[in-house]
Structures are given as C-alpha cells and as structure tokens.
Amino acid sequence: AQTVTQSQPEMSVQEAETVTLSCTYDTSESDYYLFWYKQPPSRQMILVIRQEAYKQQNATENRFSVNFQKAAKSFSLKISDSQLGDAAMYFCAYSLTGTASKLTFGTGTRLQVTL
C-alpha cells in the first residue's frame, strides 16, 4: 500500500522569506502523480502544484516549486516570497495514474506566516 509521510507538523516563515515543506512517500509503482494541496480554514482543498513521476523536470507554479527526488521518494514544496495568504494547512498527496485513481494524503503541515 502507498503511504505518504509529512514529518513537520508545523512550520513558520516570515513574510517575503522562503520556506520548504517536506514529504516522503512509499510506493512500488514507477508511474504516479504527486500533489501539494492547500487547505485554508474554509476547508476546501486547493491544488497548489502537481508532479508527474515520469517527468524529471521539477514542477513550478509561480512562487511554488517542488524538489522531486524519485529515487529517494522525496517530494518537497518550496514557497518563495511568502505571503500572509499562504498561511494554511498543506497536504502532500499521491495517486496512481490511470482513470480515476484515489488520492492518498499525508498528515499535513500547518504553515504560519509572520510579519
């Protein structure tokens, strides 16, 4: 079974600084997807970034980028120029490829952004 581990329950960053959230996963599959989701107090899961395992290039989305290390099964999220609106719970998630595969989530990291 696939598992996702987030070892940082809470992280704090100053506004305009950079922070990295860690995630490791376990799978025997070679093709899969990895995601970072943001969950604000409104509870709705918002997709931050997605990485396809067969792609070697790390995904980027504006201020958000990932460091995907397939051999190490590591998938960290870097947030640059942090903003107050980035404060939320962040979940790392995994899914198999193919039609309609479920998401397996980590336990989350609460990110605080301070002035």
Place this chain on the structure above:
Amino acid sequence: EAGVAQSPRYKIIEKRQSVAFWCNPISGHATLYWYQQILGQGPKLLIQFQNNGVVDDSQLPKDRFSAERLKGVDSTLKIQPAKLEDSAVYLCASSQPDRGVGYTFGSGTRLTVV
C-alpha cells in the same frame, strides 16, 4: 464552472443518532469520492464511485456508513448510528476520468457527535 457543492456545512448530533450528507459534483465528472478528515489528520478515502457504481469502499465502516450515487450524479453519505469517533470533516471530491488531473473538492461538512 460551478464547484462541488456540499450540504450541510455543519452538523451537530448526539451519539446513536443518524445523519446524512449530500454532494453535487462538477457537471460531467464521472468519478466521485467521499473522504473523512479527522482533526489533525489528512483526509482518508471512504468510498469512490465511478458513475453510479462503487469502485472502492474498502475503508467504509459498512456496519454504520452507507453511500449511494443515484443516476451517477448526486451522492449521499449516511451514518447510522453515529459514534463519537465519527466527529470529522466529510469532504466530497469529483474528477475527470483522465490522467490524474482534475480533482475538485467541496468545502466539506463538519460533523460533531456529542
């Protein structure tokens, strides 16, 4: 494009009572998921539908939880009777049946069992 709609937003019930949650997915999304998110944990899949058929319900406590998706559109998740440990946020999501993209989540129902 309208999002995934869920109701109610909050529900408080006593243990041993029953409760139902409703989800309306994005139009055209064939796959619908119900996740349970206990405080301090990540969401856990309860049940997955493809159109109106069940794909995965291995983590659904079938002695008390039931779900249906009539006509492959709306879905209802029911708990009867509720236990204290069922207190959680119940998230509904839908997706397009293609390569791993297009998961859209609703805002969830926060259930408190007292």
